[in-house]
Amino acid sequence: MTTTQRLARFETAQEILVFLMASYSEKIYSEGKKPFPDTSKIAQWNAERKALFNLEDGLRLDDQAVIEQVISDYGPTLRIHFQMK
Numbered sequence: 001m002t003t004t005q006r007l008a009r010f011e012t013a014q015e016i017l018v019f020l021m022a023s024y025s026e027k028i029y030s031e032g033k034k035p036f037p038d039t040s041k042i043a044q045w046n047a048e049r050k051a052l053f054n055l056e057d058g059l060r061l062d063d064q065a066v067i068e069q070v071i072s073d074y075g076p077t078l079r080i081h082f083q084m085k
Contacts, residue, residue, distance in 0.1 A: 010061050013070040016078050017056040024049035
């Protein structure tokens, strides 16, 4: 795999994680606006968002296995999320 291809996969993995973090932020915000927000949902979404942030923060261009794992694990989740909107 060329450096350009590796960089493209790296950026794809980053974008997947950033979009998922944004979707959790949106859920947290929407739930928080309700008259009686479900604090357990908010806590769960915050934890999931933090885990995604830590994963994204730890991504390295030279760790292709992790990059591919992110794409294969979270790519379908992101597609499902956007189909539901």
